[in-house]
Amino acid sequence: xxxxxxxxxxxxxxxxxxxxxxxxxxxxxxxxxxxxxxxxxxxxxxxxxxxxxxxxxxxxxxxxxxxxxxxxxxxxxxxxxxxxxxxxxxxxxxxxxxxxxxxxxxxxxxxxxxxxxxxxxxxxxxxxxxxxxxxxxxxxxxxxx
Numbered sequence: 001x002x003x004x005x006x007x008x009x010x011x012x013x014x015x016x017x018x019x020x021x022x023x024x025x026x027x028x029x030x031x032x033x034x035x036x037x038x039x040x041x042x043x044x045x046x047x048x049x050x051x052x053x054x055x056x057x058x059x060x061x062x063x064x065x066x067x068x069x070x071x072x073x074x075x076x077x078x079x080x081x082x083x084x085x086x087x088x089x090x091x092x093x094x095x096x097x098x099x100x101x102x103x104x105x106x107x108x109x110x111x112x113x114x115x116x117x118x119x120x121x122x123x124x125x126x127x128x129x130x131x132x133x134x135x136x137x138x139x140x141x142x143x144x145x
Contacts, residue, residue, distance in 0.1 A: 027051075027092035029120050030099060033143040038062075038108055041143060044087065051099060053087030062108055070110030081107055087115060104129060 030051060033043045041057035058066060058081060068079045090102035102115040111131065119126040124139045 026094075026097070027099075030090075030117055030125060034125065034140040035059075035143055036140055037138055038106075040081075040086075040107075042086065042140075049091070051087070051090035051092075051102070052085055053104075054083060054085045055081050056083075058082060065107075068107055068110075070107060072110050090115065090117065 028046060030044050031046060033041060033056065034053075035041050039059040039061050040055050041059060042053040043056045044051055044053045046052075058064075061081070066081055067077065068081055068084065069077050071077050071079070084105075084107070086105040086107065088103050090099040092098075093100050099117040102117075104113050104115040105111070106113060106129075113129040113131050115127060115129055117125050117127050118137075123142050123144075125142065126137060126139055128135055128137050130136075
């Protein structure tokens with residue numbers, strides 16, 4: 001009887017382990033490099049179960065802007081845009097199969113927006129940015145670097 005109980009415990013543990021790995025892989029599918037419509041290239045990465053994005057290339061953003069000149073915090077206006085984390089706190093919602101509760105900083109306007117990723121395609125992701133009652137859906141091109 002003890003052997004049967006032990007086998008059952010091992011089987012259940014293995015199933016839970018595989019399910020956990022599978023869900024983590026689903027959530028991690030957004031990890032990678034993307035080109036935004038404003039010409040910025042970003043890299044999305046995971047940290048402690050949440051997803052973040054930092055600028056990795058400017059590509060002539062806003063006519064060559066390299067500093068965060070429109071930041072509402074005047075003390076940060078001389079900070080470099082390159083390397084700046086502009087996406088924070090995205091969480092994967094298993095039921096909706098979307099990344100939600102994120103925020104994004106838009107350096108072209110110096111504003112913060114709510115952010116969610118609603119679809120992942122082979123060569124792009126579809127995101128929704130919102131502020132108050134306004135929202136906009138955009139496609140970010142996946143970089144194959």
